[in-house]
Amino acid sequence: MSESEKTEEPTSKRRGKYAEEGKIATSRDIGGVAIGLSCLLIFVLDGHSLTQRVTEVFRQFATNVEQVPQSDPKTMLPVVLLQAGWAVLSLSGTILATTAGVAIVAGVAQTGGNWASKAYGFKLEHLNPIAGLQRAMFSMSALIQLGLSALKAAVLGLTLWIVLRGYLPGFLSLSRLELGQALAFVGHVLFVLVLAALLTSAVLAVADYAINRYRTHEQMKMTKQEVKDEFKQQEGDPEVKARMRQKMRQIGRRQMIAATRKADVVVVNPTHYAVALEYKFGQTGAPKLLAKGKDEVAARIREVARKHQIPIVANPPVARAIHAGARVGQEVPAELYEVVAKVIAYLYRLRNARLSA
Secondary structure, three states, rough: OOOOOEEOOOHHHHHHHHHHOOOOOOOOHHHHHHHHHHHHHHHHHHHHHHHHHHHHHHHEEEEEEEHHOOOHHHHHHHHHHHHHHHHHHHHHHHHHHHHHHHHHHHHHHOOOOOOOHHOOOHHHHHHHHHHHHHHHOOEEEEEEEHHHHHHHHHHHHHHHHHHHOOOOHHOHHHHHHHHHHHHHHHHHHHHHHHHHHHOOOOOHHHHHHHHHHHEEEEEEEEEEHHHHHHHHHOOOHHHHHHHHHHHHHHHHHHHHHHHHHHHEEEEEEEOOEEEEEOOOOOOOOOOOEEEEEEOHHHHHHHHHHOOOOEEEOOOOEEEEOOHHHHHOEEOOHHHHHHHHHHHHHHHHHHHHHHHHO
């Protein structure tokens, strides 16, 4: 398998980048279908009332126009036109508000309310007409979109033909019907055709959205190297971080070994373990662990102890217990008091010996 193949699922950072650039799976047809269905629903629920209001608007407009010659045309005509415009706006207000709301809901449903900030930025390359023509007409994406559009048009046309074919006998007999019956028949056929077109478009829009979602997901997929590079950017280069951790351990180790100079006693095992304790006579707390280590570190602790004439006690059980149970820079925990008592007793004997000498 080639390293350049996109086999890895997109990371959250990759998805976020695509969202910022507006590369989100959408279908333009969904908004159009939603608007069309909402308008059709308005006409079904309120069609009779809407028809009456439209008739009233035209009747009022005709009456106002008849009155124009009888008054000052220069003054009356703008008033008549303004009244007619306001009447049309009031009639279409519900439809416009509904379609606008439906369009917004359809867009938010597809994008999740994402605001593609980078998609609206100015890009100099977009001013290149040749590049734009290549993207619009000769790119693989454009060819695929053209093919899908042709397929949708063919499916929609076939659906409308199938529906219309069932009404052909009725159209042939229109001449034998009264005007009202003929208009009712034509209106019914138009309603069925519009409904069939919208339902077919809805199915095609869902399919288009699914295809775009799949294509966008495939574009977002990453190569193994891209995943590694992104991880390095977010978490840092593992090799660099390992070197930094090693450096920090070395610094901490040097500081710990340097603290051995303040110790009152060093307990060893006798070569594998070493712990340096600080205990001031008369204090109420437990001994404090200044340094601990194994093998090489233990050897350094013993070396510092000998250099500064710090007593070294060979007691393997005590050295191992303190090394395993105590933390550097803190007092020995209570569960080790009994073990440490032996060391404190030794320090008392050593102190008394020095005082008596």
